[in-house]
């Protein structure tokens with residue numbers, strides 16, 4: 001599903017830093033590219049799984065490992 005604009009209803013208005021947003025319970029939708037205040041795990045707008053934590057280090061490690069020849 002795609003963004004239909006309804007996420008703006010839940011848009012987080014706090015302007016604090018990104019890490020603070022997650023701590024405040026705000027979540028980011030990678031499809032809508034927006035922080036929303038929503039208790040569920042899934043975006044109420046597009047249905048995508050929301051990010052609840054800052055980027056994990058594991059991903060970076062995987063990437064660097066795959067580059068080793």
Ligand SMILES: [Zn+2]
Pocket residue numbers: 002003004005006007008031032045046
């Ligand atoms: Zn949306």
Ligand SMILES: [Zn+2]
Pocket residue numbers: 003007029030031032033043044045046047048
């Ligand atoms: Zn969304």
